[in-house]
Amino acid sequence: MHMADALLSPAVGGTLWAVSGGLIAFCARxxxxxxxxxxVPLMGVMGAFVFAGQMINFSIPGTGSSGHLxxxxxxxxxxxPWAAFLVIASILTIQSLFFxxxxxxxxxxxxxxxxxxxxxxxxxxxxxxxxxxHGSPLAWAASIVSAVIGLVLGAFGVVLETTASxxxxxxxxxxxxxxxxxxxxxxxxEGLATATVVSFVFRARPEILQAxxxxxxxxxPILVGLAVAALVIGGAFSWFASTHPDGLEWSVVxxxxxxxxxxxxxxxxxxxxxxxxxxxxxxxxxxxxxxxxEEACDAxxxxxxxxxxxxxxxxxxxxxxxxxTGLALRLRPVRQAK
Amino acid sequence: MRLADWTEIxxxxxxxxxxxxxxxxxxxxxxxxxxxxxxxxxxxxRYEISALVPFLFYPVGLIALARIPMRHIMxxxxxxxxxxxxxxxxxxxxxxxPMCSVGPLELSGGWVSFxxxxxxxxxxxxxxxxxxxxxxxxxxxxxxERLGLPRVFAMQLLFLYRYLFVISDExxxxxxxxxxxSVGSGALGxxxxxxxxxxxxxxxxxxxxxxxxxxxxxxxxGEIRLLQQSVPGWCDAVFAGCSLILLGAARVxxxxxxxxxxxxxxxx
Numbered sequence: 127m128h129m130a131d132a133l134l135s136p137a138v139g140g141t142l143w144a145v146s147g148g149l150i151a152f153c154a155r156x157x158x159x160x161x162x163x164x165x166v167p168l169m170g171v172m173g174a175f176v177f178a179g180q181m182i183n184f185s186i187p188g189t190g191s192s193g194h195l196x197x198x199x200x201x202x203x204x205x206x207p208w209a210a211f212l213v214i215a216s217i218l219t220i221q222s223l224f225f226x227x228x229x230x231x232x233x234x235x236x237x238x239x240x241x242x243x244x245x246x247x248x249x250x251x252x253x254x255x256x257x258x259x260h261g262s263p264l265a266w267a268a269s270i271v272s273a274v275i276g277l278v279l280g281a282f283g284v285v286l287e288t289t290a291s292x293x294x295x296x297x298x299x300x301x302x303x304x305x306x307x308x309x310x311x312x313x314x315x316e317g318l319a320t321a322t323v324v325s326f327v328f329r330a331r332p333e334i335l336q337a338x339x340x341x342x343x344x345x346x347p348i349l350v351g352l353a354v355a356a357l358v359i360g361g362a363f364s365w366f367a368s369t370h371p372d373g374l375e376w377s378v379v380x381x382x383x384x385x386x387x388x389x390x391x392x393x394x395x396x397x398x399x400x401x402x403x404x405x406x407x408x409x410x411x412x413x414x415x416x417x418x419x420e421e422a423c424d425a426x427x428x429x430x431x432x433x434x435x436x437x438x439x440x441x442x443x444x445x446x447x448x449x450x451t452g453l454a455l456r457l458r459p460v461r462q463a464k
Numbered sequence: 465m466r467l468a469d470w471t472e473i474x475x476x477x478x479x480x481x482x483x484x485x486x487x488x489x490x491x492x493x494x495x496x497x498x499x500x501x502x503x504x505x506x507x508x509x510r511y512e513i514s515a516l517v518p519f520l521f522y523p524v525g526l527i528a529l530a531r532i533p534m535r536h537i538m539x540x541x542x543x544x545x546x547x548x549x550x551x552x553x554x555x556x557x558x559x560x561x562p563m564c565s566v567g568p569l570e571l572s573g574g575w576v577s578f579x580x581x582x583x584x585x586x587x588x589x590x591x592x593x594x595x596x597x598x599x600x601x602x603x604x605x606x607x608x609e610r611l612g613l614p615r616v617f618a619m620q621l622l623f624l625y626r627y628l629f630v631i632s633d634e635x636x637x638x639x640x641x642x643x644x645x646s647v648g649s650g651a652l653g654x655x656x657x658x659x660x661x662x663x664x665x666x667x668x669x670x671x672x673x674x675x676x677x678x679x680x681x682x683x684x685x686g687e688i689r690l691l692q693q694s695v696p697g698w699c700d701a702v703f704a705g706c707s708l709i710l711l712g713a714a715r716v717x718x719x720x721x722x723x724x725x726x727x728x729x730x731x732x
Contacts (some may be wrong), residue, residue: 128547129547130544130547130548130585130588130589131502131505131506131584131585131588131589132506132548132552132581132582132584132585132588133548133551133552133581134506135506135507136503136506136507139503139506140503150614150617151614154614154615154616154617155614157616158616163676163680163684163685164672164673164676166619166623166676166679166684167623167672167675167676167679168669168672168673168676169620169623169624170619170620170622170623170624170626170627170672171623171627171631171668171669171671171672171675172668172669172672173620173623173624173627174624174627174628174630174631174632174668175631175664175665175668177628177631177632178628178631178632178634178635178664178668179635179661179664179665181632181635181636181639182635182638182639182652182657182660182661182664183652183657184652184653184654184656184657185652185653195661204665212616212617212620213620213624215617216617216620216621216624217624219621220621220624220625220628222592223592223595223596223601223604224472224473224476224596225472225473225540225543225544226540226541226543226544226589226592226593227544229502229588229589229592230498230499230502230588230591230592231499231502231503231506231588288551292510293510293577293580293581293584294551294552294554294555294581295554295555295557295558295559295574295577296551296554296555296558297558318654319654319657319658319661322654322655322657322658322661322662323658323661323662323665325658326658326659326661326662326663327662327665327666330662330666331666334666334669438514438724439723439724439727439728440514440517440718440719440720440721440722440723440724440725440727441513441514441517441720441721441724443720443723443724443727444517444518444520444719444720444723445517445520447521448517448518448520448521448524449524451521451524451525451528452524452525452527452528452534453528455525455528455529456528456531
């Protein structure tokens with residue numbers, strides 16, 4: 127479910143970076159306000175626990191495969207939503223930086239899909255159903271239902287964000303059909319694992335679960351926040367997705383003021399390309415051709431055979447240069463710093 | 465997350481502690497340039513390939529100057545690739561419009577955009593890995609905090625990183641115990657799983673408690689103070705300025721196309 131940068135457009139990535147960044151700042155303030163000091167090391171260690179817990183697998187009943195905890199819902203149950211959100215965000219950051227699991231600009235999307243949705247949508251649901259009776263059959267059902275809802279919503283978020291970015295050709299419908307059943311299954315496993323661990327903790331050390339991290343969260347502000355976020359994101363997405371398939375074209379249109387300019391640009395490009403082709407085959411005009419192309423390249427790539435060939439030649443040459451530079455930099459003698 | 469992954473993260477930690485011109489740069493400069501780099505790479509239209517090639521200079525240069533083994537970065541990239549690859553592979557299926565021809569070979573738009581996705585993946589992932597391996601988590605965390613990341617969150621990152629190894633050792637010990645006492649696969653029944661993970665959880669919480677006691681004993685009052693380290697010098701300014709200008713130039717002009725046209729013009 128970790129999204130990579132390669133499939134995202136900057137508009138979508140940036141929007142969700144802003145949303146998740148805002149949420150992090152908000153949760154950081156909340157944690158500081160309700161600060162019990164002991165939460166500082168506890169949050170860090172719990173994040174490490176979620177990583178380490180993934181080393182332990184259990185066999186899924188009835189199938190040959192095995193599953194493990196992802197931990198979003200469980201962190202919320204143990205730490206309360208604000209701290210849990212920060213912990214999840216930090217886990218995703220470390221995963222993206224050290225394992226390349228999810229891109230850096232995609233981090234906003236990933237934090238939203240795997241942090242916001244489980245913590246601020248699935249967890250309130252869990253709380254609503256269980257009403258503090260951990261370990262009961264009701265709590266098992268609640269944890270499965272809310273884990274499924276959290277994961278399916280997250281998967282839906284992945285689909286929406288990928289489609290809105292317009293880099294992948296995958297049609298919305300079939301992407302949903304692929305993603306949702308998989309995450310339904312993962313959600314079931316996650317819910318099962320969460321319930322097992324929580325009920326063990328409840329039997330062994332009930333005081334951990336009874337010590338409410340804070341005086342409960344109210345549902346309404348969260349729903350309002352969710353609605354606003356949905357509106358903003360939906361609005362932004364549909365705008366980017368419908369009229370401007372590429373974020374860049376959109377920004378160009380905005381910069382140049384109208385789409386007609388782009389059209390006349392293309393015309394100029396045609397002229398320049400024609401002019402340049404005439405000139406380039408005269409041996410002595412090589413440099414001039416370069417200058418002409420410099421301007422021509424400003425316009426958007428309308429693909430012609432000439433452009434393709436020069437792209438290929440230039441691209442592979444640049445690639446060679448990159449390799450050479452890398453080797454040359456490596457050959458430099460090592461200078462030890464004091 | 466398997467045991468092999470932990471040795472990997474340990475390797476990244478080692479790399480981050482090395483000393484090189486790249487490691488000595490101010491973390492903020494590196495973070496800034498890397499972010500701009502990723503945004504620029506992502507901002508190219510769907511079918512762009514040749515204009516992306518010059519961007520390789522940045523990660524390759526960084527990795528070479530930081531003396532990070534290229535093989536290591538490539539291996540990590542391969543491990544992370546499947547998701548982007550799978551989604552990207554769908555493009556040739558849906559977008560069959562012929563787009564350009566190289567000699568007798570016709571390439572459909574889908575293949576062009578797939579190659580473009582691959583290129584974006586390599587660029588963005590290698591830049592991020594180079595940033596981390598060439599900075600180290602502690603310097604990076606302090607740099608992010610000075611860039612305006614909420615302090616609670618910066619602390620959370622550093623704490624998480626610090627205890628990753630400790631808690632994973634704990635988990636590894638538990639798993640070793642299980643393997644010694646059971647025959648067959650490492651997959652456990654749900655009940656056993658619950659008590660093992662629950663046990664790990666309780667041990668982790670106890671450890672957090674001890675850490676907290678130790679912090680209080682050393683005067684912790686709820687406020688974390690980070691050591692202010694590097695003062696940005698002219699080196700950092702030059703690095704950031706030059707890279708930003710070069711990246712901007714590569715974004716505005718298709719440099720490899722220019723090179724190709726210039727050469728084609730010059731030769732023929």
